[in-house]
Each structure stands twice: as structure tokens, then as C-alpha cells.
Amino acid sequence: MSHERMNDERTHWPQIIGSIVVALAIVAVAILITTAKFGSTSSAKIQAREDRIDLQEERAKDRQDALEERLKASEDRREEASE
Amino acid sequence: MEEFVLDLTNGNVAEVKVILASVIAALAIYQLALAAVGYGKLRLPFLANPAALRGHRAIGDTSFALAVITGVMCLSVYGFEDDGGIHAVAGAIVLGTLVVKTCIVRSDSLKIGRLLPPLGIAVFLLFMITWATSAGDFLIEGP
DSSP: OOHHHHHHHHHHHHHHHHHHHHHHHHHHHHHHHHHHHHOSOHHHHHHHHHHHHHHHHHHHHHHHHHHHHHHHHHHHHHHHHHO | OHHHHHHHTTTOHHHHHHHHHHHHHHHHHHHHHHHHHHTTSSOBTTBOHHHHHHHHHHHHHHHHHHHHHHHHHHHHHHOSOGGGHHHHHHHHHHHHHHHHHHHHHHOSSOOOGGGHHHHHHHHHHHHHHHHIIIIIHHHHHOO
16 A cells, blocks of 8 residues: 555545444434334334233232232131131 | 244344335435545535545445345345336346446456446446335335
8 A cells, every 4th residue: 555545544534434424324314214114013012012911910910919818817817816 | 044034033024124225225325425525526625535435435335235135135035026026126236236346346457447437326226226116115105
């Protein structure tokens, strides 16, 4: 590589990096526009629905466990009182 | 290969392909502007011709890689569909033209650099046709 070309590249480094940064910004905007057009993807929706169902089932199980514990505790108390 | 692509995109092959194609199309427009600056057709005070050409080459390499990935995804999952005639032909020609253009750019012994601007314009037009016949349709009309 000639000295002239090396010097040329050194002076133009900020411009080259700038042009690549602009390209990255263009890529980001293109991705944003296209994904906004899709909305959330079908798999993402399915995943979100499954997560919601899992959470509801977990809460229902917790409620059931708490209810059973309360029933057991009241039964124990009744047994103790009858004794 | 089809299984791999489906796994990689979590089943959303069309959506990923549309995003990649749109990114390539946006970069192609930018590449055209950079080439215009590089060849002195467009003068910008903040961007010198050699810098524009270096940027053009770096971004072109990335676009080429993205185009190959998109093409492989497209072929492995959809193949050459009957109703995708223009898309398939334009896609195949654009990749071939890109390979020729890259060979000319990389080779100093081939003294046919004057062919680069018309080849570049051809690549740009073919990219736009390929995008419009798949991603453009998909974005306007929906899946």
C-alpha cells in the first residue's frame, strides 16, 4: 500500500466510520418499521398466552393449597376442642 | 436445512425474510447514494469520494452476506414456487450479478472497472424487484 493511500485512508477514517454509523441507523429504522407493521409475531403471542395460563394455574394452585391448609387447621382445632 | 431454518426463526420464516429483505433494500438505496458520492455525481461537503467508496464497499460486503442468507432461507423453505417466478429469477440474477461485481472490485488485473456503475445500478434495480415481489407484497397485503 502506498504512503499516499495510507495517509488518504487515515484522514478519511472519521468519514468512513460516519458512513457506516449512518448505515446502522438505516438498518435500525428499517427493522423498526417492518416489525411495527407485523405487530407481535404469532409465536410471541402464543408464548405470552401460555405464560399467562401458567401464571393463572399457579395462582389457582396456590389458592387451593391455602384453602386446604386452612381447612386442615380448622379441623385440627375442632378435634383439639372435642378432645 | 429446512428444519434448521424453521428452528432458527422459531417458525416465522416469512417474517424474518421480510425484515432481512427490507434491511437489504434500505441499504441498497443508501449504497446508491454512497456510490453517487464516490463517483463524484453527488457532492457532499462532509463526505469525500474515497471515504464514500470505502464505506460503500464495507456496507456492500455486509449486504451481500445478508442477501446470501436470505436467499438460502428462501430456497430451503419455499424452493422455486410457480407463483414466485419474477421473485425467484430476480433473486437468482441479483446474487449472480453481485458475485461478478465483487470479482471485478477485488481483482486489479481485470481492467473492466468501467462496468461497475452499470452493474451497481443493475444490482440496485434487481434488489428492488426482488423486494417488491416478496417483502413489498407481504407488507402491503399481509401474509
